[in-house]
Amino acid sequence: MTLTVNRMRLHVLVERSLQENPITALLGPRQSGKTHLSRLLGAEPANCFDLENFSDLTRLQDDAMTALGRLSGLVIIDEVQWMPELFPLLRVLADRPGLPARFLLLGSASPELVKGSSESLAGRVSFIDMAGLHLGEVNAADYENLWLRGGLPRSFLAVSAEASLRWRLDYVRTFIERDLRALAETKMSSADLRRLLLMLADSHGQPWNNSDAARTLGVNYKTIQRHVDLLCGAFILRELPPHLANVRKRLRKSSKYYFRDSGLLHALLALPSVERLQAYRGQGASWEGFALEQLVRVLELREEECFNYAVQEGAEMDLVVRRPRGLVGFEFKAGAVPRVTTSMIHSIADIGLEHVWVVYPGTRDFPLGDKIDAIGITNLGRLIDLV
Numbered sequence: 001m002t003l004t005v006n007r008m009r010l011h012v013l014v015e016r017s018l019q020e021n022p023i024t025a026l027l028g029p030r031q032s033g034k035t036h037l038s039r040l041l042g043a044e045p046a047n048c049f050d051l052e053n054f055s056d057l058t059r060l061q062d063d064a065m066t067a068l069g070r071l072s073g074l075v076i077i078d079e080v081q082w083m084p085e086l087f088p089l090l091r092v093l094a095d096r097p098g099l100p101a102r103f104l105l106l107g108s109a110s111p112e113l114v115k116g117s118s119e120s121l122a123g124r125v126s127f128i129d130m131a132g133l134h135l136g137e138v139n140a141a142d143y144e145n146l147w148l149r150g151g152l153p154r155s156f157l158a159v160s161a162e163a164s165l166r167w168r169l170d171y172v173r174t175f176i177e178r179d180l181r182a183l184a185e186t187k188m189s190s191a192d193l194r195r196l197l198l199m200l201a202d203s204h205g206q207p208w209n210n211s212d213a214a215r216t217l218g219v220n221y222k223t224i225q226r227h228v229d230l231l232c233g234a235f236i237l238r239e240l241p242p243h244l245a246n247v248r249k250r251l252r253k254s255s256k257y258y259f260r261d262s263g264l265l266h267a268l269l270a271l272p273s274v275e276r277l278q279a280y281r282g283q284g285a286s287w288e289g290f291a292l293e294q295l296v297r298v299l300e301l302r303e304e305e306c307f308n309y310a311v312q313e314g315a316e317m318d319l320v321v322r323r324p325r326g327l328v329g330f331e332f333k334a335g336a337v338p339r340v341t342t343s344m345i346h347s348i349a350d351i352g353l354e355h356v357w358v359v360y361p362g363t364r365d366f367p368l369g370d371k372i373d374a375i376g377i378t379n380l381g382r383l384i385d386l387v
Contacts, residue, residue, distance in 0.1 A: 004139050005153070011037060013128055018074065018102050021126040022094035025080075025105040028130035029235040029261070030179065031152050031171065034106045035078055037130070041104070043074040050078040057083070064089055072100045081109040087120035094124045109183065110233040131235065132156070132261050134297035140378035143361070147290045148274050150263020161273055168267035172197070175236070183230050192217055196227060200237065200257060201268040205285040207254035207310075228257065235260060238293065243307035243320045245351045252310035258289035265289065287334035291359045291377060292319055295330060298380045299387060315346035317353070321387065326354040328387055333360045340369045348372075357383065 014037065017024040026034050038048075049056040059067050064086060068075065080086065090103060111127065132151025135143060149155045149164045152171070158164035176193045180186070186193070199213055210228065214221040231237040240256045259265035265286060271277045277286065296306065301321060309317040309329070319330040329347055331338075338358040347353060348371055355371050362376040375383065 005133060005137055005157070007033065007037065007133075007137050009136065010128075010130060011040065014104070015041070017126045017128060018104060021102075021124065022099055023090060023103045023105065023121055023125040025107060025111070025121075025125055025127050026130055027107050027110060027127060027235070029132070029152070030108045030175070031154060032130055032132050032235075033153050034108075034130055036153075038076050038078070038104060038106060041074060041076075043076050043104075047071050047073060047075045047101075048078070049076065051082045052079050060086065065092075068093060068101075073102075074104060075101050076104045076106065078106040079108065080105040081107045091120050091124060094121070108179070108234060110235070112233055131293070131297055132263075135294050135377070135380060136298045143377050144274050147262055147287070148266060148271075148277055150261040150266070152261055152263060155263045164263070165267060165272050168263050172264060172267055175234075179234060180227075180230065183234060184227055186223075186227065188217075188219065188223070188227070192219075193227070196224070197231075198268055200228070200231070201259065201265055202282075203257070204265055204282065205256055205258055205288045207252060208257050209254070232257075236264070238289075238296075238303075240292075240306060240308045240319070243309040243317075243351065245309065247311075247350050249314060249350070250312040252312055256308050258292060260293055262286060262290040262293070284334045287361065288318055288332040291332040292330070294377065295319070295359065295380055295383075299384060309347060309351060311346075311350070315343045315350060317343070317347040317351075317356070320351070320353070323387060327351060329353045329356040331356065331358045333358055335360065336362060338368065338374045340372055344372055345369075355386075 014024060014026060028034055049060060051057050060083060068089070077086070093101065133146065133153060133156055134151055135146065138146060146156060148161070150168070155164045155168050158167060176197070177190055180193055195217060196213065199216065210221040210224040213224045228237065232239050236259065238258045238260050240258065242251065242253050242255065244251060244253065266277060269280070271280055277283060280286065305322050307320045309320045317329045318332050321328050331344060338360045344356050348356060358368060358372065358374045359377055360374055363378050365373065365375045365379055367373050
């Protein structure tokens, strides 16, 4: 199968932001393609800094004001989270008359993890999220390959499934031993950090309890919460908080956590092939996380719009999205023939959903009932004007 990639939409968003703002921050997980995209923007080599390169780091540590202040045009600073002391300086440079330079900051940690970034650059910076490849950027017919391998380009484009898996296993190991340890300044061992990731993988898409994990690992529950927050901030996990509706029912108030990249999830779960994935007892949860992430990326949904809904021992809705026209719901079903469930009907009645779409691994769209339609994973783009 020939794998094709088209990230023009993202390229256009970055170029437009650079025209409109003195500073643009392009944020996403490691190896998602940020550096490659930045190289297409035509910055002069002398205007590019990689803070994991000792020479570039030294240039800025010695005298950042001189090094950056004399530059004009587009200036790119990669892995900016490792030098947060740059943010107050960038504020000064962004306020110069005539804007002699505009700055593109690349980072693999959210603003919440980089102390002072949001406060220092408020009103001067535009944030753009960049994840791995999604179905709007590759051939939709490749969805099974994207589901298995995930969207990190080197994994998705690897010459074989075996090569992809090896790359992802190395990625997880490097992330645990370098990135997570550095961000967390943790006393947890690499073995315990890996165990935490495995526990999260096994609970993918299920209500998560920090106290249960803390007892298993023999640490304080606040330690688990801090590490889970860091995994979200490093774009490894997506938190889906509960939709706390005003209904006369006992709501489940736990957040759910999903691995943003299905390939990393499958590497942790030792699922090397589509056949093994389809035989896995948690196939439905894996599909739920994959389809949810595709929907978020294709429709460009904001985190603050997205929730899960669940009643204790009652109705559930995988994803509830708050939109200007009202609440809409999504269910993600791995089966080839989706059907209406009692849970869908009760959720519509409970919280007044305008519509429910059931996303399944297919290519056809068809009605299932009043306010409920099935939509194939390959057709998510059709929802842009409907949601």
